Amino acid sequence: MIPFKLTDELVDKIQVLIKNQNDEQLRLLMKEYHYADVAEIANELQGDEATYLIKLLDSEKTSDILTELDEDVREEILNNLSPKEIAGEIEELDTDDAADIVGELPKELIQEVISNIEDKEHAKYIVDLLRYDDDSAGGLMAKELVKVNENWTVTTCVKEMRAQAENVTRVHSIYVVDNEEKLKGRLSLKDLLTVSTETYISEVYIPKVDYVTANEKPEEVAKIMSKYDLEAIPVVDEIGRLVGRITIDDIVDVIKEEADKDYQLAAGISQDVEADDSIWELTRARLPWLILGLFGGGAAAVIMGGFEDMFSKYTVLFLFTPLIAAMAGNVGVQSSAIIVQGLANDDIKGSVGNRLIKEMLLALLNGVILAALLLLFTWFWKGSFNTALAISVSLIVVIVVAGFIGTFTPLFLHKRGIDPAIATGPFITTSNDIFGILIYFWIAKMILGI
Incomplete structure (x- = not known):
């Protein structure tokens, strides 16, 4: 795969297509690029041009584009979208990314956007995440995960996992809970496939599982995941109930932000700024x-x-x-x-x-x-x-x-x-x-x- 390189010629070409409203050609061109590359392009466009591009493309792609945009560009685009259009974008995102974007909206707009989300369970999860401090594991986690009850048989477990996996982009781990939703351990897929279908999960699950509490600092979560080479880690509340999971892509963002902050402090810059700031x-x-x-x-x-x-x-x-x-x-x-x-x-x-x-x-x-x-x-x-x-x-x-x-x-x-x-x-x-x-x-x- 050839690395994407943004050029002035490409930006000029896209601006001409937008000006001429050549939608078909624009869609074909954007189809070639990853959503992160499209976000890089949108960052170089004027606000109305970026909005035109977002409205033109399919929500399944533009929702991911929104997460990669510079904050000021994303804010300008969202200001040009209706609450229903924003809700449509939010529905395509995992709950952690959705909550991050909703949290940036004006308070008077948040309720209107939430009420326009058709998937009420998705909306409920977003509202739950908004209650957590941004600087905490709860503010970092996603609600999408696969969990099974220790009292289920393997047959029931597989049936429930299939239903749950439809809403999970990547299944890193299968978590085991009791009847009170308290985290008990994790389930090995190998063990699940090699035992009798009538075996109870309580007989085969692995009780040892690394986890963090919802009020843990993101930096501490990053240290734990780095130390134990984890791709994902479950998050529990104060009484041990499973409430979400944090994946490695979110931790990479935390590490980058912390490194940027420390670098700026070391250089004598007292707050988080970027070259394009005023x-x-x-x-x-x-x-x-x-x-x-x-x-x-x-x-x-x-x-x-x-x-x-x-x-x-x-x-x-x-x-x-x-x-x-x-x-x-x-x-x-x-x-x-x-x-x-x-x-x-x-x-x-x-x-x-x-x-x-x-x-x-x-x-x-x-x-x-x-x-x-x-x-x-x-x-x-x-x-x-x-x-x-x-x-x-x-x-x-x-x-x-x-x-x-x-x-x-x-x-x-x-x-x-x-x-x-x-x-x-x-x-x-x-x-x-x-x-x-x-x-x-x-x-x-x-x-x-x-």
Whole structure:
């Protein structure tokens, strides 16, 4: 299969077909593309053009297209559809995707759309899902699944499974419940096919099954599914009743969103934004950290001002100030990045004290090696051993302190329930710059006897 590539020529061709209302040619062209590719095309069209395309194509395809569209494009299209037309699109979707789209609608429109859904059970499931917080397993799950009662025989089980499977796109697992709908385990298809038709499910089901509760955080669900290589995981309520399932495609979206958020935090962007957002939205996301950097630079200037007398006698110290600040920032970011990655993957084990000692020893080793190279370079360049020694010793201490701050900060934030990813960006760089410059001049002053 040749990967789809969106070109200006293709967009222009589609716009011409829409303008000329050449519906037959447009349908034939769109038939060639996957719904995700059509969504990519629609994102490049004008709002009325994208709406025309959605109304032209079959709902079975356009419903999937809607889930892949950029939020602002989808919002504009939905604004141009009637409640009945939106309901028609919603009916073709799995309940988790349907609930996501319905949840984006204005409150006064939600009830009208729900009432226009012909499949009342589908509508009920959507309403149930809307009650869950978006940032929870309940807000992520779908209601479509295959479940069987432990008191059924294999014959009854197969009959019920056939009926249920009609509404399930992919059957990942068969879940077993009791008469109160509480999750008891899972059923192996192999076992189902190799036992007598009169055998009760309670005799053959596997009681061990991984599950999550409806109020679990999506990030925790992702860790569990990744750890145990699960394609789907059942979701239970507070008393253990089976209420839905989460599939791997939803978890991939969670992982991507979390990675995007952490990357932006690490880059000093305080909220989720995209390149196409307005200048004002981008400014609000970036400005807080830039202001922090500005104050940090001001603080560093004040610290340097307190050592003005040293500059007149040892101007070489001023020349190495950027190096010290850069090394402090680099070491701090390296340390914090490793810790943040470990926390995200749940790889940080043992006590905080042991982790700090390990990172400081690592920083010390790196610092000694770098300081030795700097000592030889400075001594050879300036011919003053004391000056070279002062700069090199300062570098060692600065690197060790930066390693400590870079390790401790994300661990501390994680313990307080704050996203530790902020510790890999301007926050850690600015703090290490300030401490690095302060330590640098203080140690140099002691060694040089100024």
